[in-house]
Amino acid sequence: MLTLSKRAFSALPALEGPRMARVIEFGPGCDVPAARRRPSAAEKRGLAYDAEVKAATDHLYPQVKDFVTPMEWPAIAPFVFHIDRLKKQRGAVVLARNCMTPDVFALVGDFRGDSLQLAREAAVTDAKVIVQAGVHFMAETSKILSPDKTVLIPDMRAGCSLASSITGEDVRLIRKKYPGLPIVTYVNTTADVKAECDITCTSSNATQVVEHVAQTWGVDRVIMVPDEFLARNVAANTAIRIIAWKGHCEVHEKFTGEDVRQIRDAHPGTIVLAHPECPPDVLEEADFAGSTSALSAHVPESGARKVVLLTECSMSDNVAADNPGVEFVKPCNLCPHMKRISLENIYDALLEMKHEVTVPEDVRVRAKAAIDAMLSLPKPKVFPKFKVGAGVFEPVEII
Numbered sequence: 063m064l065t066l067s068k069r070a071f072s073a074l075p076a077l078e079g080p081r082m083a084r085v086i087e088f089g090p091g092c093d094v095p096a097a098r099r100r101p102s103a104a105e106k107r108g109l110a111y112d113a114e115v116k117a118a119t120d121h122l123y124p125q126v127k128d129f130v131t132p133m134e135w136p137a138i139a140p141f142v143f144h145i146d147r148l149k150k151q152r153g154a155v156v157l158a159r160n161c162m163t164p165d166v167f168a169l170v171g172d173f174r175g176d177s178l179q180l181a182r183e184a185a186v187t188d189a190k191v192i193v194q195a196g197v198h199f200m201a202e203t204s205k206i207l208s209p210d211k212t213v214l215i216p217d218m219r220a221g222c223s224l225a226s227s228i229t230g231e232d233v234r235l236i237r238k239k240y241p242g243l244p245i246v247t248y249v250n251t252t253a254d255v256k257a258e259c260d261i262t263c264t265s266s267n268a269t270q271v272v273e274h275v276a277q278t279w280g281v282d283r284v285i286m287v288p289d290e291f292l293a294r295n296v297a298a299n300t301a302i303r304i305i306a307w308k309g310h311c312e313v314h315e316k317f318t319g320e321d322v323r324q325i326r327d328a329h330p331g332t333i334v335l336a337h338p339e340c341p342p343d344v345l346e347e348a349d350f351a352g353s354t355s356a357l358s359a360h361v362p363e364s365g366a367r368k369v370v371l372l373t374e375c376s377m378s379d380n381v382a383a384d385n386p387g388v389e390f391v392k393p394c395n396l397c398p399h400m401k402r403i404s405l406e407n408i409y410d411a412l413l414e415m416k417h418e419v420t421v422p423e424d425v426r427v428r429a430k431a432a433i434d435a436m437l438s439l440p441k442p443k444v445f446p447k448f449k450v451g452a453g454v455f456e457p458v459e460i461i
Contacts, residue, residue: 102137103406109140119143122169128386129164129379141405142169148412154191156408157183157204160354161374161400162195164383170408171195176354177203177249177264181433184208193408194419197399199225201419202253206429213419216407220399222250227309228288230254236285236461240305244275245285247432248292250311253421257428259287261435265338265353268292269299269446274439276302290460291315295338295345297456298449304458311339313395317372319343321393325370329391333366337373338448342455344372345448356445361385374400 104111119139123130130138142165149155149172157180158171167174173183177200184192184204191212194201199222201215233245233255247259248268256262263271263286272284284302286293288309297304317340325332335357336348345351350360357371358381368389371378375394382390411417421429448454 104140111136115143125168155189156193159196214411216411217402220402223312224250233258253429257425298454314339319347322347333369351448
């Protein structure tokens with residue numbers, strides 16, 4: 063056993079009771095290791111927070127100061143700087159879904175918004191390369207609309223529970239079961255599914271799309287896939303009867319009406335905003351419901367001083383950044399798929415031009431027809447909202 067030298071022992075403070083710990087002796091022949099900090103992800107890639115990076119990026123820090131500490135900034139700024147440099151070299155743009163973390167959304171996103179907004183941007187951008195800061199079906203949508211562009215996704219594992227809940231073969235079987243009825247697919251689906259459907263929709267225009275196809279086809283029933291809760295919430299806003307698939311968003315399905323009641327008890331005066339992918343009992347208890355863009359717009363328009371957004375956590379963070387005078391209560395849920403996208407892998411994707419997303423041409427053409435059918439509809443002058451309060455639960459037929 064190693065023992066203390068007399069000098070070291072005498073320097074110890076007096077201890078009460080038996081001395082249980084061993085003290086390892088070191089002397090002139092033993093080097094005391096200096097405290098070491100692990101290199102950051104940027105440093106591992108040879109990216110330093112040097113004077114050039116500091117001068118080019120420090121003015122951006124206030125945009126994320128509520129989510130990134132001053133100690134973290136030197137590890138983030140080099141990525142922001144070099145991603146911007148790579149975008150210019152590659153002729154690239156980053157399409158950032160509003161569920162991205164604030165550093166991605168605010169600092170490197172060239173176009174930011176919900177699925178519909180990003181779909182429109184993908185269709186008109188003149189960039190040679192599109193980096194999809196979102197999940198795989200979004201990257202596929204960009205490729206469908208921009209076949210001549212290189213579309214990259216920073217992590218191929220960034221999927222979606224809704225997109226994986228249904229296949230093109232499922233849609234073909236549905237069409238056989240319900241001949242003569244139009245099939246509307248939420249954009250949260252694969253290219254293969256879109257190719258088998260008649261038109262796409264987003265949460266921003268779902269009711270508009272359903273009513274449009276019902277009138278065009280001369281029917282009073284419309285099939286909606288894959289989100290059951292979106293379909294139920296659309297059914298509460300239209301006279302068209304809805305036939306729904308039983309797919310769910312793993313983020314929004316976790317919210318309940320009881321959650322809302324508990325929030326109101328714990329935070330009196332809070333305005334509750336819900337996404338229509340939430341179950342109908344949530345909308346029964348909410349004050350407002352709409353797409354991510356509608357939720358973002360409603361916060362400043364409502365004049366609310368305290369709100370809760372029942373949606374993905376980073377969506378709430380990004381809306382909070384735009385509304386510094388509003389207090390945000392955050393019983394949010396994280397999307398594990400969205401969180402696979404980071405500054406690190408955006409940089410890597412651009413540097414190595416890796417994780418390219420492709421779509422077979424025959425599938426792309428048919429999927430594009432469904433998307434174009436949606437994009438051809440008039441753009442709403444205001445963000446549509448969904449009914450909230452008692453009585454929003456509307457029965458639908460489940461396939």
